[in-house]
Amino acid sequence: MEKFLELVAQDLYDKLGEKLSSAHVIFPSRRAHLHFNYYLSRLIQKPLWTPRYASIEDFFRELSSFHPADTLLLNYLLYKEYKKIIHSEESFSSFYSFGTILLADFDNVDKYLVNPDQLYTNLKDLKEIEKNFDYLTPEQREALSSYWNTFSKIKTDKQHHLFFLQLWENLADIYHSFKDTLRKDGIAYNGMMARDIIEKIKNNHPPAFPSEKYIFIGFNALTRCEEELFLFLHQQKKALFYWDYDEYYLSHPHHEAGYFLKTYIKKFPNQLKEDHDKNFSVSQKNIHVYAIPSVTGQAKILSSLLPPLLQPETERWDKTVIVLPDEQLLLPVLYSLPEEVQNVNITMGYPVRFSATAGLIKLYLELYRHACKKTEDRNVFYYKYVCDILSHPLVKTCTGNDSQEILSSILTENKIYIPAKELHKNDLLTHLFSLPASPPELPGHLMKLCQLLPADEENSLHDIEKETLYVLYTTLVKFKNLLQKIEETFSADLMIRLVLQLVQPLTLPFEGEPLKGMQIMGLLETRTLDFDNVIILSVNEGILPKNIPPASFIPYNLRKGFGLPTIEHQDAIFAYYFYRLLQRASNIHLTYNCENNKDGLPNEISRYLLQLKYESHLTIQEHPVSYPITFPEKRNIEIQKTETIRQILKKYYGEGNDALSPSAISHYLMCPLRFYFHHIAGLKETEEIEEEADDLILGIIFHGAMEKLYRFFINKELPNNDLKTLLKNKQLIPQTVRNQFAEYFKHHNGKTSSDQIFLQGKNLIVYNVVCKYIKKVIEEDLTNHSSFTLQAVEKECNATFKVNELNIRLTGKMDRIDCLEDGTIRIIDYKTGISKEKKESIEKLFNEKINHHWIQMLIYTLMWKEKHPGQTIYP
Structure with missing residues (x-):
């Protein structure tokens, strides 16, 4: 089937012949002229100078006397005019987001030839604004609030509305003053350039149009400035128009794909014969739709879709295209191409x-x-x-x-x-x-x-x-x-x-030979181009079409009333791109993501695909794609006590020097496998930065602080006045805790390590909790005990026990040892967690759910008893 640009090249060459060299050919984008030249070169019999090519944006710039300005400079100049008229003291930094959207509004106002004085007068009086700001998106509200510090100073809704309306009252003046400044500097934004040209045409001072013919190819949605330019050149009989469409959607009264072209074809007649517009009804189409529960899975399916499409003659660029409405899929697609793909041209470029x-x-x-x-x-x-x-x-x-x-x-x-x-x-x-x-x-x-x-x-x-x-x-x-x-x-x-x-x-520029091999494109880049095999990924609502409305501070009602583009315009534009790309294709493969979104609902299929399914009467083959899910067989982990393991265990008895801690014994009793992994296999948890104190760290900081505070009372009878003084000291306890934080988090990079500590968030909570715990212990020692002597803090203790003819070594560190008045030894093990269980007998320590706190205290008691026989011990 003949392609659109092929038909245009043939028609132009038939009508103009060698005079085509003096024509000016304008496309919607810069890329199309390469492909137009390809078809033109296949027609000519002798060398021919190519016509002059331009995109519509470049064409306006050629006609304009202004130079295009950078967006940042435009934003700054707008800010200066704003300050001058509003008498604002806001900084450029806080203005920038607001100014960016305002620039887009001004650009639209000019491109669509809207009277700014009428627009902003209507905007000021609009009842919607007088009621609320609901028409603003969250992003637009943020841009406003980040600019207007006054927002935070105004307390009532009525004052908000008044401030808002006062701003918009001045926008027409800002618009005119801003453009006057740009004119003096000889610079402009695109909309200003276009409007200036049209106003000169209307005032009978048009710019020069030296070419004999101006040929406009493949346009769809025109701005008012573009439409007026077309009309002027058409009236001057200097323009030819080539529209690309299909009767299927153009004849349908409500089909969005033909929304714009219905009007333009009547005003600017198409140069192509009418028989080119019935591709949907006469051509054979193989349409396959794939529901894939994954974003990247859509790229993976290419390895099976592409090989049948890649025949030897497909070295031609116009055979196969992969279209990516979502450019995030570019890298997954590149990694998923089968080895049969020898030549690839990525027209969308590689995103930096x-x-x-x-x-x-x-x-x-x-x-x-x-x-x-x-x-x-x-x-x-x-x-x-x-x-x-x-x-x-x-x-x-x-x-x-x-x-x-x-x-x-x-x-x-x-x-x-x-x-x-x-x-x-x-x-x-x-x-x-x-x-x-x-x-x-x-x-x-x-x-x-x-x-x-x-x-x-x-x-x-x-x-x-x-x-x-x-x-x-x-x-x-x-x-x-x-x-x-x-x-x-x-x-x-x-x-x-x-x-x-x-x-x-x-x-x-991530391109190969642009006129050779398979093409990978964004949807916009497919304008005016046709392919035999079309693969479009991510045919989901919100992606095709996008559901993001134009960024604007102008309410929807006014945009619609003044002919400014709305979300409906955007939907119609994408509908045209979608259907135009399919109209001459023979093999069409469409994929969409059917997995659930973040709200737990399935991603919605694009409305365009649903239209094809229910309105087109075309045969569509649907292929739900699923991935097999297999669950591994559950296996119990069994560790055989080999001779190697026996040799490792000897480090705790016999010739070894290591000793078992109460924690290690608790590990074994609660989970022998944990004991094996940690103490035999030597596996450790992955080290990570601990920026916030968890329960374990809380205990470490508490124990360290208690040792520092109580070591001054060793071998002293308590309670005494020094202990009372410690409780009353408002500096010593907090400073000691801060020092422990600093020591743990390694902030001691100077002489006073605690000055480096950042106590905030959870760390601040833990800091306050530790200070509170320490005061509780001191209060307990002052009020709830008779006198006692503090014998040791953080006391290391070692002992050996004979078990089955083996001398098992044990080691541990006791938090505190007290000697009561009657000579009884009290072993204290601080616990910052909750442990309210009481055991009535030794047997219940092992027969019921194991509590490692009790096991630990039992072992400490046995170890002390081993070293100090005859002493009465109270754990």
């Missing part, structure tokens, strides 16, 4: 934000955002951001063992906040863990980072990363130069946001 270099920059920005400055020249970084950077593949490749040594040090010493100087092991790490002196110096700092990432043979980077470094560096250079034109203070948050916005749209 997916690269390792961009990932490292994002990690650095997070480090920069959350850095703590303890003194003027001393930066301290939170361990998570440090570890993320040190674990990054590029950093590990470029720093050798340095990054791993620092990571090990952070882990073993349990460092939560790390001084920058401890991280400066080489040039790259020194730069990564340094901060720019001010936010505007951030681009230069990142440029230096790009230079430090090596590309030598020893630490060679992948070609993609080398290209990424070049693209990022050149982009940052332009950004840095632009900042020099803006006389404004930037906050760190705004600078980070601007850098992320710079990286977001960047792509690498």
Whole structure:
């Protein structure tokens, strides 16, 4: 079947012949002219100069006397006009989000030739605004509130509405003043350029149109400016129009795919014959739909879909296309291509934000955002951001063992906040863990980072990363130069946001030969192109079409009333892209994700696919795809007591020097397998940074603090006045606990370690609990006991017991040993948890559910009795 551009090339060559060289051909996008040239080259009999090509955006820029301006500069100039008219004291940083949306509104106002004075007057009087702000999305509300600090100062809804309306009363003045400033500087945004051209045409001062013919190919949804330009050139008999559509959706009165073209075809007649528009009704289509319970699973199915489609003659570019409405699937698709695919052209480019270099920059920005400055020249970084950077593949490749040594040090010493100087092991790490002196110096700092990432043979980077470094560096250079034109203070948050916005749209030219092999495209890039075999992934509602409305502060009712684009326009545009792509295809494979979303509901199938199923009368074969789920057979873990294990156990008796602790015995009694893994096999839990105190750490800090406080009372009779003084001392107990926190979390990097500790969140709760526990113990010793002598704290004790002719060594540390007035020894084991069980006999310790606290106390008692026979012991 003939393709659309093939039909257009044939028709133009038949009508213009060699005069086609002097024509100006305009497409919706820049890419289409490559494919148009392909078809044109197959028609000509002798060499021919190609016509002049342009996208519609480039065409307006050619006609305009203005130069396009960068969005950041436009936002800044808008901010200046806003301050002048509103008399606002807000910073540019807080204005930026609001200004970005306002710029988009102004651009739409101009592209659709809306009278700004009428629009903002209506907006001011609109009852919807007088009632509430419900028409604003959460993102738009956030942009407003982040700009208007006044919002936080206004208390009543009535005042909110008044403030809001006062702002909008001035927007027409801001619009005109802003554009006057741009005119003086000779710069403009796209909508302003287009409107200026149309106004000149209406005022009988049109720009020059030197070409004999202007040929518009494959358009669908036009702005008012584009429509007026078409009309002018049509009236001048200088324009030819080629519309691509199918009778199936154009003749349907309510089909959204034909929403725009119904009007345009009447105003600007199509040059192609009518017999080209019946592809849906006359062509044979094999349509397969796959319900796949996974996002990446849709990419995996390509390995089975593609081989039958890849015949030898499919080296032609217009045979097979994979369309990705969701570009997140690009990498899974590339990894899933079967080996039969020899040539691939990725027209959408490789997103720079997916690269390792961009990932490292994002990690650095997070480090920069959350850095703590303890003194003027001393930066301290939170361990998570440090570890993320040190674990990054590029950093590990470029720093050798340095990054791993620092990571090990952070882990073993349990460092939560790390001084920058401890991280400066080489040039790259020194730069990564340094901060720019001010936010505007951030681009230069990142440029230096790009230079430090090596590309030598020893630490060679992948070609993609080398290209990424070049693209990022050149982009940052332009950004840095632009900042020099803006006389404004930037906050760190705004600078980070601007850098992320710079990286977001960047792509690498990841193309093969554009006119050879299989194509991988985004949906927008398929405009005007046709393929025999079409595979579209992610045909889900919310992706195709997207359900995000235009970012605007103009309410829906006014957008609709003034002819500005709405969500319905967006849906109609995507519907046209979808159906136009299918109309000449023979083999169509559509996949959608049917797994449940985060709300537990199945992802919704796209309305376009449902329309095909129930309205088109085409035969559709549906293929539910499922993955087999197998559960492994449950097996009991059995460890045979081999001779090797027996030899290991000898370390606790015989020739060995090790001893069993009460905890080890408890492990064995409660779970012999746990005893084996920990004490025989030597397996340990993975070490992790403990930034918040859990129950175990609470106990460690409590025990340590109690030892420090009570060791001064060893061999003294208690209670005494010193103990009473300790309870009344409001500084000593808290300071001791802080010191224990500092010791545990390894913050003792100076003379006063506790000054380095960050007590917040759960740690602060634990700190208060430990202080409370200590005071409770002191109060207990002061009030509920007769006099006693403190014999020891944290007393280590060792003993040997003969069991079955084996001398078993035991060891342990007793929290506190008291000697009561009658000579009875009291062994105290502090427990910060809850243990209210009482045992009536020794047998019940072993016959009922094992409580390791009681087992531990029993062993301590036996060990003390072994060393001090004849003493009465009270555990």
